[in-house]
Amino acid sequence: MNKPLNGRIALVTGAGGGIGRDLACALAAAGAHVGIAVRRPDTGEETARLIEAEGGARSLVLPMDVTDRTSVLVGVEKLAAEFGGIDIIVHNAAAPDSAYPMPAVDSDEAGWRRQADITLGGALSLAQAGHPYLKASGRGRFVVMTSNFGYHGAAMNAIYSASKASLRGFIKSLAREWGPDAITVNSISPAAATEVTRAFFGQFPAMEAAYKRKFALGDLGQPRRDIGEGAVALCSDYLRYMTGQTLFLDGGMFPSA
Structure with missing residues (x-):
């Protein structure tokens, strides 16, 4: 079986559920040993069980609050000590506010x-704590999860859109700084139906059909397959020449981005 990340060490924040869990499992399936960074260790244990069930990769649950620089540093150093380094960092943790639309005023x-603090502060803390290890790797990968809202805006979600948009400048700047260290810095803008979304549409099939029409492929996507595998490619040697860019994995929901 092809394992393009065989033996590499990855850290994924917000890996206790949703797309974060799918990212962690996809990286592990590709051969990476994964640090599961979560605020609640019980959610991380479930992700660890899923990784163990697939076999091949090791995992380590890391209690981490990305808004606390000391917490981030301790988690990063613990992972590096346990596995001997860090090759990949994926910042997926996000505030749940986007699920609760609110007028900007x-x-x-x-x-x-x-x-x-979670989106930008977390990215900066992870960059500062992780840089020495990514540089020592010789093939470091730093990835942040952004959003189409950060590129096109979203009514009733101005703060979320702004926080995600700001990551674009951050990764472009970091890519220029870290290029000489053989570290690529990119972001992923995903759109795929989570289990919660699918359960909701199961009750309202007409709404599912209308939502599907927003995607050029007419497919809601699957986070593990369509987002997770994209992350694997970005973190592997397949896309080693790509940096400072955003990988849109949205089934053509926003083809003009």
């Missing part, structure tokens, strides 16, 4: 800071 400072 009603948004408060706490909501702004929460999203900025």
Whole structure:
């Protein structure tokens, strides 16, 4: 079986559920040993069980609050000590605010800071803590999960859109800084139906049909297959010459991006 990440060490934040869990499992299936960074260790244990069930890769649950720089540093150093280094960092953790639409005029400072601290603050803390290990790897990969909302905007989600859009400048700058260290820096903009989404559409098939029409491929996508495998390619040697870019994995939902 082809394992393009065989023996590499990866850290995935927000890996206790949703797309984060699919990312962790996809990287593990490709041969990487995975640090499962989560705020709640119980959710990370479930991801670890799924990785173990597939066999081949090792995993380590890392209690981590990405808004706390000390927590990030401790988690990064623990993973490196356990497995002997770090080759890949995927920042997926995000505030749940996007699930609760709100007019910009009603948004408060706490909501702004929460999203900025998790999205941007987390990315910066992971970059600072992880850089020495990614540089030592000789083939480091730093990936952040962004959103189509960050490129096209979204009514009732201005803060989320702004926080995701800001990652674009961050990865482009970091790609220029870290290029001499043989580290690629990219982002992924995903759109795929999670289990929760599919369960919802199971009750409202007419809404599912209407939603599918937004995708050029007419397919809602599967996070593990369509997002996870894209992350594997980005973190492997297949796309070693790609940096400072965003990989749109959205089934053509926004083909003009």
